[in-house]
Amino acid sequence: MDIHKKFFSKIGFNYLILGIITLIFQIIILNIINLTNPQYLTDINIISIVSTICNYILPFPIFYWLMKKISSTKLEKTGIGIKTFILYLGITITLMWIGNLIGLAITSLLSSTMQSDITNPVQELINSADIWFNLIIISLLAPIFEEILFRKLLIDRTIKYGAKVSIILSAVIFALFHGNLNQFFYALLMGGFFAYVYIKTGRIIYTIILHSIINLMGSVVSLFVANSVNNLMSVFNSLDFAILITYIMILLLFLIIGIYGLTKLEKARFNGQKTEIALKNPFRTMFLNYGMICLTAFYIIMMIRQTLG
Template identity: 50%
Template structure:
């Protein structure tokens, strides 16, 4: 196997190892909890906190250790002003809605074929975990760890192959890591956009901030507007407070999404890379990056997780 294919295979095996570690810790911690008090397993709020332990807190130090064995490059740092950051929020919103619609269409189509609905596991967690768990785990902890794992640790090591390759690989691994079709498409789009921002700025704090904002909207704000929206859809009359809240949510969401559409078109060319970050040119990039044992193992592991979430 040539050196470049071995490099990407090693990266793939690192992420495969991360997936295995998460699965093993999930089983071990689950058995411990069951031995202590089986009732905890049915408490979604507590289990959301425990999931942060086996998904993020314990695996990250191990993952950092194995990734540090691969040479990395420090990106040149550039600051982002408030106006640009707001524009990035709007583009993030636009990509999120596009990705969500793709997920809804695909899962609805699959659901019709298999004769039952394809459940979005994240929605189940958000709706049953409660405000505090959503705020701490989904809004604060998850963005920090995921941006470190799928942006900084990955891109610092793959940027020598160019920005485009780093972006696509970051987006693909991030999408598969979510382990379900409902999130796959918007995770791919957002993962790619966050990768572009990280490469352009060299600062992970911006992508962490954007990730936190989008997760806050999806996990915290949604708790306050989902029920009124359902009541409205069923023909119920909303209270003045609920009406104002729903209207503000709709107006802000639509405004940011439309703004994101405009700026996505306007700044599309600026998202491209001039090649100055590229040190190694691949003759067969698809074969080299994807058709290697490590990446294939990771994709197969995550594909199995996606399949089990559908069945």
């Protein structure tokens, strides 16, 4: 195995360790709860908090230590104006919808083939958990940790191979980390775009804010809109109608902005970012190594397990 394959293999094994220790922490803590206060296992909010602690807070120091052992490169920092940020937000929302449609189409096809529903565990969590949990955990903490884990710590170490390599790797690992088929496609598209924004600006705060807004829309705003739709189905209410129309108009506006923005992305250049190491066979070097193969196999098993229930 050449030096570059070994590099990406190490990256793969680091993220595999992240996935495994996350699972181990979940098993340990849930078993402790089961032995001490088993009634808490029926509380979706407590289970969700445990999941957050196990997914982000507990594994983070270990993963950070592993990644710090790999040399990194500082990205050149560039600010963006409000117009560019709105453009980026429109692109993010557009990619989210495209990814959601692809995911729904594939899961619907699989559901009909298997003759059983493939559920979205995250959507079930959002619908069941307390609104404050959705606001604090899903809309604030998750974006912060995920952008550091899958953008900053990864891209700072892979940017020497070029922007395209970093974007693809960040997108794939981020999508795999979600561990279910429903989220894979929009996480893949948005993860790639967040990587693009981070490389373009060198500032992780922009991707954190974009990520937070998207999660806020999916976990908090969507619940208010869904509640308004349910109310309108029983009796007409001017407030609920206004909420629904406003949401649709804003969404359409951002979709138009996003489609326009996507047509301009191919002309973009990464200021100050030069490829130090050009790979002859990027796909083979990045993914056909022991670490990435094991990482991919681990999350495919997780997806199959979740799909089959």
